Amino acid sequence: MHSLFGNAAAVATGVFAAMRAKGRDTRVVAQAGDGGTVDIGLGPLSGMFERNDDVLFICYDNEAYMNTGVQRSGATPPAARTATTQAVGEHPGNVFGQGKDLPRIAMAHEIPYVATATVADLRDLEAKVEKAMAIRGARYIHVLVPCPLGWGSASKDTILLARLAQQSGLFPVFEAEFGEVTAVLPIRRRVPVTEYLQPQKRYAHLFGQTPDTETIERIQAQADRNLSRYHIDEVEI
Amino acid sequence: MRKQIEGSAAVAQAVALARPEVICAYPISPQTHIVEALSAIVKSGDLQPCEFVNVESEFAAMSVAIGASAAGARAYTATASQGLLFMVEAVYNASGLGLPIVMTVANRAIGAPINIWNDHSDSMSQRDSGWIQLYAEDNQEAVDLHIQAFKLAETVSLPVMVCMDGFILTHAVEEVEMPDQATVDAFLPAFEPRQVLDPAEPVSIGAMVGPEAFMEVRYLAHRRQMEALEVIPAIAAEYGAVTGRVRDGLISRYRLDDAEIVVVALGSVIGTLQDTVDALREQGVLVGVLGITSFRPFPLESVRDALAGARSVVVLEKALAVGIGGIVANNVRTAVAGLAIDVRTVIAGLGGRPILGESLAEMIRGVDDLDELTFLDLRTELVERELQRNRATRRSGPTAENLLRDVGAVGDPLSVRMPR
Structure with a gap:
């Protein structure tokens, strides 16, 4: 069922409540993009988490409003060019801020299960969905999904970019239960953030004739912070 | 059974008699007593099966009702004023999808200026939302309309708003004749949805419709409301026959x-x-x-x-x-x-x-x-003073605050009983 942009979590609660009233065990899954999750749908999502309704909510995060033409969302990373954060001016692209880190916001609700995943590792994603469906209560899976059009990257690089997001440390892949991190996907081959950023035209302004090393360093610092925050180890294959 | 009862409590009991399966609500004056009473009825186990969902906003209240109704549950919520406005996107969605949700609107003004007292600005703003709107004259009618509203909504597959004046009715204690459960059960059969989310018979609800059929979907919604012009008096007559309270309905x-x-x-x-x-x-x-x-x-x-x-x-x-x-x-x-x-x-x-x-x-x-x-009873002297201020200086300040200063007694209930 599709109702509105910002109410997937609340509609899911309604379906769950109906199933419970009718004594049926039909499970409920809600899905939204990053805009419908971190921005316009955050209130209903937080309400569903807080009530611990038996709903699995999956966010497909491509880091901007791609359907309407690549406008910035609360999930758009710093320095990224979008149609509403153009690569012009003194600080081109999106601003540096706190970001809206929905997995951690979900964890703060102390719901039974939170996981992140990327399309680069479908076995990992599948295992997390299966695990989520074996748990009752509010569950949240945040999936990083590159958007060739919005990111300005080649379609053939979609899986590669998702992998580089994880291997650079910019997108930590982990699981958390009741607010505590319980598992982290190790990095097989750690890469500098430039390896992830450079193939994407949304970051092209960082790599002009004079590379914007200051901005690149700030992004690298974010990756480094993720590695220490989630204790992500680099493992040699 | 006849009893002296507050309007909100009477409506809550009437709603419970209709056996809703999902009730969701976010508090707003003057609707609060209705959902408080329903919360007690559900929590005490007197209404089963029923899920009472405390939501985080009116937008969520209507959205939960939409999900519940689409999944085949009889769904109810209540709101007023700013709350109704906050849920408007979902209000239109419920009617557009043809989901027979029943909602009480405890009529209240809309700000600014912020005001909690009664008028019809809230529900009138939703007159073109595709919902059926019924207005109660007194608490007896509020009770009777709520019970009929579920039958009406489910008969025509449209949501129904039952509007009752905030405070004047919701907080007034009047003698009300409550129907008994057997009467309501005989009058109101179990909800048989026209469309339902059911894995055994999969459908999608909420498809995007372009120029090729949008007009027709809207026209059919209008047709259903026109059909309701026949259904409303029929249901009122049927209800009158079992309760003795015969009303025209329209x-x-x-x-x-x-x-x-x-x-x-x-x-x-x-x-x-x-x-x-x-x-x-x-x-x-x-x-x-x-x-x-x-x-x-x-x-x-x-x-x-x-x-x-x-x-x-x-x-x-x-x-x-x-x-x-x-x-x-x-x-x-x-x-x-x-x-x-x-x-x-x-x-x-x-x-x-x-x-x-x-x-x-x-x-x-x-x-x-x-x-x-x-x-009616416009205080022209207040209006004139503000107009004079507006003429005298560009930065005349916020109108509401200016008028309150003129009135002199902010929040004094006697200040609204102005001299004639």
Whole structure:
């Protein structure tokens, strides 16, 4: 069922409540993009988490409003060019801020299960969905999904970019239960953030004739912070 | 069973008699007592099976109701004022999807300026939302309309808003006859949805529709409301047969047969109008009252028939369409188009301003001198002072605060009982 942009979590609660009233065990899954999750749908999502309704909510995060033409969302990373954060001016692209880190916001609700995943590792994603469906209560899976059009990257690089997001440390892949991190996907081959950023035209302004090393360093610092925050180890294959 | 009971408690009991399976609510005055009472009824186990969902906003309340209704559950919520506005996107979605949700609107003004008291601005703002709108004259009717609303909604597959005046009805203790459970069960069968989310018979609900069929979907929604013009009186008659309280369903007529002057109104002010009419009739004034129970669908034919013998019609409105004046009056004018009847608009009772019987009597006696648009008991001295300030200086400040300073007694209930 599709109702509105910002109410997937609340509609899911309604379906769950109906199933419970009718004594049926039909499970409920809600899905939204990053805009419908971190921005316009955050209130209903937080309400569903807080009530611990038996709903699995999956966010497909491509880091901007791609359907309407690549406008910035609360999930758009710093320095990224979008149609509403153009690569012009003194600080081109999106601003540096706190970001809206929905997995951690979900964890703060102390719901039974939170996981992140990327399309680069479908076995990992599948295992997390299966695990989520074996748990009752509010569950949240945040999936990083590159958007060739919005990111300005080649379609053939979609899986590669998702992998580089994880291997650079910019997108930590982990699981958390009741607010505590319980598992982290190790990095097989750690890469500098430039390896992830450079193939994407949304970051092209960082790599002009004079590379914007200051901005690149700030992004690298974010990756480094993720590695220490989630204790992500680099493992040699 | 007859009992002295607060309007909100009576409505909560009536809703419980209808056996909703999902109730979701976010508190807003003056709706709170309804959902508080329902929360107690559900938590005590007196209403089973029923899920009471405390949501984080009215937008979520309507969205939860949408999900529940689409999954085949009888769903109910209640709101008022800003809460109704906050859920508007979902209000239109519920009707567009044809989901038979029942919602109480405890009518309250809309800010700014912020105001918690009664008028009809909230539900009137949703007159074109595709919901059926029923207005209760008193708490007995509020009880009866809620029970009928579920049957009506499910018969025509449209959501129904039952509007009752905030505080004036919701917080008033009146004698109410509550139907018993067996009567309601016999009257209201289990919800048999026209569409339902069911993994055994998969469907999708909420598809995008382009120019190829959008007009037709909207037209069918209109058709269903037109069908409701037949269904509402039929359900009212059926309900009357088992409860003994027979109402037309679409309109209510009071001393209309020989009336030269008719006042048209919605909601609890009809009681005040009836008393006024009785007093004026003793003085020989041929006046009557036409109450509109069903504002959506609007019963054009019933209104035309009821007003056909009148010379002058005054539409008394508790809402204001800023920039033109009346809302109900425009509907009434459509109903009497072609008849030689003067229709005048009187805006009254905005933001809880008391509608006094003596003001109404004066309005009716002076009907021939009424302007096309009149504001009943408007404090012109307050208006003039503010207009003078506006003329005197560019930065005259916020209007609401200026007027409150002039009135002198912020929040003093006596300050609204202004001298005539």
